[in-house]
Amino acid sequence: MVFLASLRAYRRFFVVAWHFLPLLLSYARDRNRFFIFGRSRQVDSKTRIERADTLLESLLTLGPTFIKLGQLLSTRPDILPPEYVEELSKLQDEVPPAEWERARKVLESEIGPVEEKFAEFDTEAISGASLGQVYAAQINGEKVAVKVRRPGIEDLVEADLRVIRWSLPILMRFIGQGRAFSLENLADEFARTIREEMDYGREASMLREIRSNFEDEDGIAIPRVIDSHSGSRVLTMKYIGGTKINRVDELDDKNIDRHELAVTLQRAYLQMIIEDGVFHADPHPGNLAVKDDGTIVFYDFGMSGRADEFIQRKIVDFYIAVANQDIDGILDALIEMGTLSPEADRATMGKVMELAIEDARGEDIETYRVQQIVEQVEDTIYEFPLRLPSNLALVLRVATVVEGVCVTLDPEFDFISVATEYLTEEGYREESIKQYVSETGDQLQASAQSIIRTPPKLERTLDRIDRDDFYARVSIEDDNDVFDLLAKRLIYGILLAFGGLTTAVLYAAEAVPAAGISGAISLFVVGLLYRSFRKRKGIRTTPQFTRQNLRDRRGGK
Incomplete structure (x- = not known):
């Protein structure tokens, strides 16, 4: 059995190499004028988009594991250039479902015979994904959705994870040292994430926890887990129908207020990330629907995450700083979260942030959107190769995808005003003001004490100089050799x-x-x-942003 698994992994390794090696060679050629050696060079955005499109096609061809890998890479601007991140964000986790007879074996081995467990069962899958597929059924007159793990997916995933581990030493030779560290961590993160997503027992647990956090919210609906018909490979939930959230014409026909929908969705994710610390992490339109009464329905909790208290506090600090146009506060929050290197030039980064805000805000300070700011930060992250905490990368992805859905619902949607209102209602801004007043008081007290202590110290220093008893020690830091x-x-x-x-x-x-x-x-x-x-030392970059190319990029989109 072990021999067959290894044999399958070796075969997959050559298939993967066949797809990726030409792309890696092109990437290496793009980074150096003379392929492996020589000075580095910059390639234009069009070339990067072509490379990204090739990568996208390869991932789709290689199947479920690599589709998931591409989705994860789309959350990591510290590893890939922005053009790649944007192209990979188009990956939809939709593949043709497996044959019913093969899926039936998985279902029955997990919970028992279909005829005994379900009053009705539609053998035509209503949706297919890379790791599982969903069927409609009935239990005691109640309509349910049955999610079944794709047959044979475990062996394929394990073989592909081996291939990824074997490929890492080769990939390290084609990328910079800073990104090599991030890529190695990404491989470990991906192995953990995809195994978690295949575990429907974990998904059921996350679903229950998030559902309990919204029990008192009238505008949010989350399916209930049917425990008697669920297991590690099968998840049965109450079926809640609705209109896909991006079908704005149908929503208008039902007289649903799209602006209120956007506000409800945004506030739900703010609560999940900032208050609850556990969140639905795959908010693309396929996983969001709207009932006829305007209630938002959440589907598919396989990709979900947690935000620890530190990250929650820093996200609040970031939102407040953005609302207050506090550039130093924004940079401090990003540095403390680990998104921005402490070694980065604050003056340069400040100008980048100011330009992003100025370009987006127009005449009204409240009209800019956080997505544009995050996009500019992501671009800069790639130019300064950094390491993103995995959950923070997921939070960044959620923020941008949710904001995109909200703008689809309401083109004039103001993300910052909604976030500011939420933070004010929950008392975060008041706490921030109190903290600022407290810190200011402490600084004034320290300054007063310093004023009292300084004259005696100054007098003693002058006396030593007068007696020729004054020595100065000087050390020179030479980090760049x-x-x-x-x-x-x-x-x-x-x-x-x-x-x-x-x-x-x-x-x-x-x-x-x-x-x-x-x-x-x-x-x-x-x-x-x-x-x-x-020889060149340090990180050499070319200016990523000017007012003109920001407008060009927006126009291109």
């Missing part, structure tokens, strides 16, 4: 001068072989010296 580089160049220069003189003397003395050896050594030193001047 500038002094080391200068020392090497100086040594190379001395060796080159000495070698040139020695070669000339030996040649004049007609010791040609010795002169040749000395000349060869001198040429080698010339190469080392040239290389030291060609």
Whole structure:
């Protein structure tokens, strides 16, 4: 059995390599002028879009595991350029369902014979996804939805996870060191995430928890789990019908207020992320429906996540800073969350944030949208290779997808005003003001104490200077090894001068072989010296944003 699993993994490895190796070679060629060596280069957005489209087609061809991998990559702007992230966000988890007879074996091995367990069962799947498929049925007159894990998916996923692990050392050679760390962490995260999503017992648990958090909310409906007909590979829920949330014409025909729908949806996700700490993480239109009375229905909790208290606090700080146009507050929140490197140039990042807000806000301060800000931050994250906490990456994806759904419902939807109103109602802004007043008071107290302590210290220092008893210690930080580089160049220069003189003397003395050896050594030193001047340290970037290209990108979309 183990041998067959390994054999399948080896076969998949060659199939995956066949699809990805040309793309990796192109990516390596894009990063260096001379393929593997030489100075790096910048490629235009059109080339990146072409590469991303090729990657998308490869992921679709390789099947369920890689579709899921692409969806996860679409949440990681610290690994891929923005063009790739945008293209992969188009991946829909919709594939043709497996044959009923194969799915029936999975269903019956988990909960028992279909005829005994269900009064009615429609063998035509109402939806198919990469990891499972859904059927309509009835239990005691109640309509239910039965989610069945795709037959044979476990073996395929495990084989593909092996392939991904085997492929990592190869991928590391084609990407930068900063992204290599993120990619390695992503592989571990993906293995954990896809196994969790295949575990319908976990999904049922998350569904129950989120449903209990919205029991008193009239505008939100979450299906109830039928425990007697559920297991690790089968999940049976009460069926709740509705109109797909992005079918705005049908919603208008039913006289449903789309603006109120957008507000309800946004507030629901703010509650899940900020208050409850557990959230539905796949809010694309296929997983959201609207009942005739305007109630929003949530489907498919396979992709769900948790936000710890620290991340919740920082998200609140971020929202408040955006609402107050506090650029320093925005940067501080991003740095503390781990989204932005503490080593990043704050002045440059501040200008990026100011430009994003200025371009989006228009004349009214409340008209800008957080999605545009997040997009600009994502672009910058790629240029400064950083590491995103996995749950934070999921939160960023949820925020952008939800905002997109809200704008589909109401093109004038103001995300920030809704978030600000929510934070004010829940007391977060008041707490922020109290915290600011408290911190200001502490700073004033510290300043007063400093004023009292400074004169005596100053007098003692002046007395020591007067007695010639004052010493200063100076240490120079050289994180970029500038002094080391200068020392090497100086040594190379001395060796080159000495070698040139020695070669000339030996040649004049007609010791040609010795002169040749000395000349060869001198040429080698010339190469080392040239290389030291060609070497580049640090992160070199080109400006990602100008007012013009921001408008071009928006127009292109």
